[in-house]
Amino acid sequence: MSQVDWAVLAAALAGMVAYGVWKGGRSRNTEGFLLAGREMRWGTVALSIMATQASAITFLATPGQAYADGMRFVQFYLGLPIAMIVVSAVAVPLYHRLKVYTAYEYLETRFDLKTRTLTALLFLIQRGLAAGLTIFAPSLILSVILGWDLRLTVLVIGAAVVIYTTSGGARAVSRTQTLQAAIILAGMVAAFVAIVALLPADVSLFDALRVAGKAGRLKAIDPSFSLTSRYTLWSGLIGGAFLQLSYFGTDQSQVQRYLSGRSVTQSRLGLLFNGMAKVPMQFGILLVGATLFAFYQFAAPPVFFNSVEIAKVRSSPEAGRFAEMEVRYRAARGAQETRARELAVAMRRGDGREGDAIAAYRAASAASGDLRAEAISLIRTADPKADPSDTNYVFLSFVVHNLPAGLVGLVLAMVFAASMSASSAELNALASTTLVDVYRRLLRPGAGDAHYVLVSRLATVGWGAFAILFAEYASRLGSLIEAVNILGSLFYGTILGVFLAGFYLKRVSGTAVFVAAIVAEALVVACFVFSGISFLWYNVVGCVAVLGLALLFEALRRR
Amino acid sequence: MGDDGVPPPHRPRPGFEAEVVSPDPGPRTPAPVSAGEPPPFGASWNALYGIVAGTLAALIALFALFTRAFE
Numbered sequence: 001m002s003q004v005d006w007a008v009l010a011a012a013l014a015g016m017v018a019y020g021v022w023k024g025g026r027s028r029n030t031e032g033f034l035l036a037g038r039e040m041r042w043g044t045v046a047l048s049i050m051a052t053q054a055s056a057i058t059f060l061a062t063p064g065q066a067y068a069d070g071m072r073f074v075q076f077y078l079g080l081p082i083a084m085i086v087v088s089a090v091a092v093p094l095y096h097r098l099k100v101y102t103a104y105e106y107l108e109t110r111f112d113l114k115t116r117t118l119t120a121l122l123f124l125i126q127r128g129l130a131a132g133l134t135i136f137a138p139s140l141i142l143s144v145i146l147g148w149d150l151r152l153t154v155l156v157i158g159a160a161v162v163i164y165t166t167s168g169g170a171r172a173v174s175r176t177q178t179l180q181a182a183i184i185l186a187g188m189v190a191a192f193v194a195i196v197a198l199l200p201a202d203v204s205l206f207d208a209l210r211v212a213g214k215a216g217r218l219k220a221i222d223p224s225f226s227l228t229s230r231y232t233l234w235s236g237l238i239g240g241a242f243l244q245l246s247y248f249g250t251d252q253s254q255v256q257r258y259l260s261g262r263s264v265t266q267s268r269l270g271l272l273f274n275g276m277a278k279v280p281m282q283f284g285i286l287l288v289g290a291t292l293f294a295f296y297q298f299a300a301p302p303v304f305f306n307s308v309e310i311a312k313v314r315s316s317p318e319a320g321r322f323a324e325m326e327v328r329y330r331a332a333r334g335a336q337e338t339r340a341r342e343l344a345v346a347m348r349r350g351d352g353r354e355g356d357a358i359a360a361y362r363a364a365s366a367a368s369g370d371l372r373a374e375a376i377s378l379i380r381t382a383d384p385k386a387d388p389s390d391t392n393y394v395f396l397s398f399v400v401h402n403l404p405a406g407l408v409g410l411v412l413a414m415v416f417a418a419s420m421s422a423s424s425a426e427l428n429a430l431a432s433t434t435l436v437d438v439y440r441r442l443l444r445p446g447a448g449d450a451h452y453v454l455v456s457r458l459a460t461v462g463w464g465a466f467a468i469l470f471a472e473y474a475s476r477l478g479s480l481i482e483a484v485n486i487l488g489s490l491f492y493g494t495i496l497g498v499f500l501a502g503f504y505l506k507r508v509s510g511t512a513v514f515v516a517a518i519v520a521e522a523l524v525v526a527c528f529v530f531s532g533i534s535f536l537w538y539n540v541v542g543c544v545a546v547l548g549l550a551l552l553f554e555a556l557r558r559r
Numbered sequence: 560m561g562d563d564g565v566p567p568p569h570r571p572r573p574g575f576e577a578e579v580v581s582p583d584p585g586p587r588t589p590a591p592v593s594a595g596e597p598p599p600f601g602a603s604w605n606a607l608y609g610i611v612a613g614t615l616a617a618l619i620a621l622f623a624l625f626t627r628a629f630e
Contacts, residue, residue, distance in 0.1 A: 074622065081615040085608045213629025220622040233619070265596055268604070275611045279618050 001146060001400075001408060008409030012183060013416055016176055017160050020424075023175035024168010030452045033169035034101055034432045036260040044174050045270025048257045048425070050278065051177035051184075053247075055422030056138035056415045059188065059285065064305075064391035066289025067296075070217040072231045076536070077282045079240030083248050084275030088268040090503060091249045096264045101436045103255040103499070110502040111510030113441075118514060119495050120437035122521075123252055124430060126491040128463060131426040132470025133487070135161075137392070138419045139471065142412070144308045145396045154471045157419050162464035165424045166457050170260055173424045180417035187414025191395075192288050194403050200298050200341075207344040208294035214343065214358050215297070215365060217290045220283070230534045239536030242543055243489055246496035253429035292398055297340040300333040303375045305390035305397045309383065316382035325375050332368035339364040423467065431459035486535045490528060493542020494521045500543065501550050508554045516549035 027033035040048070065073050091103075100106055104123070108116035139153040164172045196205050212218055222232045229235070248254045248271070261267030303326055304310055313322045339361040346357035379386050399411045435456045440447075494517050501513050524542045527533050533541070601607045 078615065078619065081611050085611055089604070089608065210629060218629035219626050221619065221626045223623075263596070265598060269598070272607055272611050276614050279615070283618075283622070 001412075002405040004405040005409030005412065008406060009412050009416070012409075012413035013156075013160060016179060016183075016417060016420060017164050019179050020164025020172040020176035021167045024164060024172025026167075027169045027171065027453065029449045030101070030435070030456065032171065033453050033456050034428070034435070035256065036169070036171035036174055038260060039262045040174055040260045040266065040270075042261065042266040042269035042273065044178060045258055045261045045267060046273040046277075047181045048174040048177045048260070049248075049254060049270055049274045050281070051181050051418075051421035052253055052257055052425035053278070053422070054184070054281075054418060055134045056419035057134070058282075059184065059414060059418050060138060060141050060395055061392045062282070062285045063289030063292055064394035066217065066286040067293045067394045068389075068391045071220040071283070071286045071290055072222055074220050074279065074283050074286055075222065075231045075233055075236035076240055077244075077279050078233065078236035079238065079242070080244045080278050081275035082237070082241045083244035084271045086245055087249045088271045091255075091499075092258060092267045092271065093264050094503075095255065095259055096267065100259070102252050102433050103250050104252070104433065104437045107498065107502060108441075111498075111513055115498060115510045115514045115517070116437060117442070118517060119250070119498050120433050122491050122495055123250075124433055124438075126487065127251065127253060127426055127430055128466055129470060130487060131423055131430065131463065131467035134423045134426060135419060135467055136471035138415050141392050141396055142415065144306055144393060145400055151472055154468055157416060157423070158464055158468035158471065160416075161420050161424045161427060162461055165427050165464070166460045169456065169460075170256060170428055173421075173428050174257070174260060176424065177421045180421040183410075183417040184414050184421075187411045187417075188285065188288060190407050190410055191399060191403070192284075192291065194407060195288065195291050195295050195398070198299075198402055199295060203298055203341070203344055205291070207348060208291065208297065210347050211297050211340050211343055211361070212290050212294040214361060215293070217293050220286075226534075227537060228532050228534055230536070235534060235536045239534075239538075239540055242496060242539035243492055243536060246492035246499075246539060246543070247488065250495045250499050251429075251492070252433050253425050256429050256432055257425065289395065292395065295398075298337055300330060300337070302397070303329045303372055304379060305393035306387070307393075307397070309379050309386045309390075312386070313379045313382040318378050318382045322375065322378050322382075325371065325378060329368060329371045329375060332364070332371050336361070336364040336368050427460050427463050427467070430463040431456050434459040434463070486528075489535045489538040490524055491521070491542075493524060493539040493544075494546055495542075496539065497543040497546025497550075501547055505547065505550060505554075508550045509557065512553035512557055513546070513550045515553050516546045519549055520545035 027037075031037055062073065095103065095106065098106060098109065102120070104116045104120040107119055135154055135157050139150055139157060142148050142153050143150040164176060168175075199205065199208055209218065222229070223234075224232055225234050226232060258267040258270055261270055302310070313319065339357070343354075343357040343361045346354045376388050380388060396411075396415070399408055403411065435452060439455055439459075440452060444451075497520060498513055498517050501508050501516075520542050523545050524538050527538055527541055528535075598604055598607050601610065
């Protein structure tokens with residue numbers, strides 16, 4: 001990394017912390033600290049919602065996902081606009097009317113204390129672990145690609161977030177997220193422009209995308225119905241809607257964002273803007289990954305993007321075989337590049353020879369794919385614990401090795417900005433729930449407001465320390481973005497079911513819902529451990545199980 | 560009331576209980592929530608929801624066309 005990159009990164013990092021401390025001010029009451037005084041306009045609410053959901057994992061792993069698996073991941077987000085409508089219509093006016101600080105307060109009003117406490121604890125467990133992953137994931141990737149110390153990177157990101165979140169609370173989080181969103185947008189646009197500019201002079205973006213399409217990387221919609229296929233139109237619309245409904249309707253890290261809106265209208269507009277902008281945004285990020293795949297059809301990629309694992313195998317007894325494999329892989333990639341150019345020319349001419357060119361390209365691609373699989377096998381022989389997936393390293397590896405000085409620093413600043421924006425919202429939400437649903441409700445009700453603000457700050461520091469410690473010891477997780485979503489799906493269905501029971505099952509009691517939630521959560525965990533059902537469906541299973549069992553238990557109770 | 564104007568969590572909020580508690584001694588149910596003030600643009604909230612749903616349908620159609628175009 002050049003000195004210019006370091007300067008850009010350092011300036012962005014210091015700027016974000018200073019901006020957060022400055023804009024956050026010094027909140028003196030809990031409403032100011034936890035909900036930014038309920039004074040945010042819809043634009044800030046919308047950016048805050050989007051920045052909270054889009055962590056660094058989104059911007060690092062999603063392009064890699066498109067590179068390895070194509071654009072079908074966009075279907076994961078298709079349920080989001082539906083969820084935005086439902087949350088706007090049902091949850092926003094209710095929460096505003098009750099003037100709650102957390103979503104879980106509503107459950108005590110509707111059911112009882114134990115149901116509120118159970119869901120609050122499920123949130124604290126799930127979101128506490130997720131906060132660790134939010135910091136760990138980009139730190140791991142940065143440490144592998146740039147050779148940075150993993151623990152130091154985790155510490156820098158975690159400490160920066162804790163400083164301004166503890167200082168300014170929700171206002172600092174929301175205001176800083178607008179700056180972070182601008183940095184993120186600049187970084188992604190710069191990366192996309194750079195990829196296009198680095199394509200060979202005789203290959204246009206359209207040519208490159210057509211080649212990527214023939215390799216199956218531009219398949220955005222899969223209309224087939226399958227319970228085991230991870231991303232289809234139907235799993236996205238149905239399972240995704242349940243997941244996003246639970247996330248936006250009941251996860252305090254999001255509820256807190258729109259509760260900071262100054263009115264029902266401002267909160268709703270923020271959510272609806274997200275409903276319209278999120279899917280195209282994710283499509284754009286995936287398109288960066290697909291374009292990167294296209295770029296590497298005309299330039300040789302490394303046989304494996306995780307350079308740490310490459311270094312390990314080169315210093316192992318398998319080094320000789322691996323070196324020979326690399327020579328064969330480079331030759332195969334050279335042949336694939338030639339076939340890709342021939343395919344681009346054939347498709348441009350459209351003279352009926354496309355079929356042969358496609359077959360030749362696919363054969364060359366399969367040959368180099370086989371060699372890459374052999375290389376990964378050697379990597380795992382050298383280190384049986386090695387992660388066979390390098391999806392998360394594809395994008396940043398390209399950035400570091402191909403972008404000019406200055407832009408590398410900008411993209412790294414984007415990674416830090418995304419990680420900080422998501423984790424600051426998580427810490428703020430964890431502190432809110434800890435204070436409002438646990439400390440103020442169960443441990444020390446009736447204390448003064450200054451005391452509660454102090455406890456909120458201490459809770460922020462405490463959860464920050466927990467996230468940093470968890471991040472320090474997190475192990476291999478496969479595709480990081482999937483790991484985060486799977487973790488969420490284990491809990492979200494159950495929590496959503498509890499809330500929907502509150503909204504719509506008028507005659508169901510707290511005890512019936514409480515027992516139903518415990519059984520449903522056990523069922524979801526059983527699905528995760530024992531079945532091959534795709535994780536998006538866990539949200540449906542958990543939610544439907546809570547609703548069905550609550551009705552059953554209530555009927556039994558009344559007998 | 561706490562210092563911040565927020566009622567203590569143990570007690571129901573003033574004005575809330577009378578509105579939302581059902582006469583049934585069982586679970587309490589919130590009253591139906593009104594749509595509130597109209598949106599600053601668009602005829603109604605339902606019209607805005609329709610625009611969001613329509614945008615989703617258009618995006619799915621565009622993605623399907625995109626998939627077909629590059630298949």
